Amino acid sequence: FNVKTVKTDVMKPVKNSNFPSNKETNTIRDNCYPKVVFLGTGSAIPNNYRNVSCILVETRKDHFLMLDCGEGSLDQLLHLYGDAAGQVLINIKAVFISHQHTDHHMGLTSLLLARETAFGKHGLAVENMFIVCTGFQAYLMARYHVQVQSVLQHTVFINSKSLVEGAAQLEPEQTEIAPTNADNGQTTNGKLSADDYKQLNIENMLSVTGLQEIQTCPADHSVNAYSVSFRTQQDGFKITYSGDTRPNSDLVRIGMESDLLIHEATYASKSSMEAKLAKHSTI
Numbered sequence: 001f002n003v004k005t006v007k008t009d010v011m012k013p014v015k016n017s018n019f020p021s022n023k024e025t026n027t028i029r030d031n032c033y034p035k036v037v038f039l040g041t042g043s044a045i046p047n048n049y050r051n052v053s054c055i056l057v058e059t060r061k062d063h064f065l066m067l068d069c070g071e072g073s074l075d076q077l078l079h080l081y082g083d084a085a086g087q088v089l090i091n092i093k094a095v096f097i098s099h100q101h102t103d104h105h106m107g108l109t110s111l112l113l114a115r116e117t118a119f120g121k122h123g124l125a126v127e128n129m130f131i132v133c134t135g136f137q138a139y140l141m142a143r144y145h146v147q148v149q150s151v152l153q154h155t156v157f158i159n160s161k162s163l164v165e166g167a168a169q170l171e172p173e174q175t176e177i178a179p180t181n182a183d184n185g186q187t188t189n190g191k192l193s194a195d196d197y198k199q200l201n202i203e204n205m206l207s208v209t210g211l212q213e214i215q216t217c218p219a220d221h222s223v224n225a226y227s228v229s230f231r232t233q234q235d236g237f238k239i240t241y242s243g244d245t246r247p248n249s250d251l252v253r254i255g256m257e258s259d260l261l262i263h264e265a266t267y268a269s270k271s272s273m274e275a276k277l278a279k280h281s282t283i
Helices: 022-030 073-090 108-121 135-147 194-209 249-254 269-278
Strands: 035-040 054-060 063-069 092-096 129-133 155-159 211-218 226-232 238-241 260-262
Touching (some): 035 073, 054 073, 063 108, 073 092, 073 108, 092 108, 092 194, 108 129, 135 155, 155 194, 194 211
Parallel strands (some): 063 092, 092 129, 129 155
Antiparallel strands (some): 054 063, 211 226, 226 238
């Protein structure tokens, strides 16, 4: 055979001034928020490639919001961030738990304990973390706190149901809430009513998590299951997270004009009957 050698520049990198360099691209990514990290995308049983539900959203630099926290979520976070995991734990400002199935919340106690430890290692006073969940989920955690080990000493609960009617929005900064008459369900002498405390907690959560607004709706899944949508303060980026649910008109309503929709798809389309029975969605 006669082999003819042909000189070619096929391996020579192509340079185009219209495209940013790798260094420039990394800089763009570093300054671009929100950042969404999928720590777990599997269904109820984890496997070698997917852990159970957990999504970490960095709404702005060093301000994290976690969507569900199944068992093993802390390990996923530690593996991904390595030495920087402690800094991430310190800056998790809130966790949303969509419902009481264990693959969505079983990792929360481990996360809370690791967060306390991270603050101690950094020599910082522990800041409160907001937990958005159902009243029953809060009750279960309170029982664990009292009967097993202390995990809630730096937490504030917000009931998912309280965020259903309209979007809770971050109002202009308030210096104080003026006392009014007890006839309106409020106390005098500068004390806050239960409704005032609830609203104040919501506003504080929005502020520390870097959100403009947040809204929930009932999911078509188990009893007391919720979906959530929220908009960031930086650039007004809107994210909607379904949690576990069947196709749901309420989710469509609160998810309108979303920039990112994160929707479950537990079953393949050929298994639509099983999906209906289990109240899940299909691909």
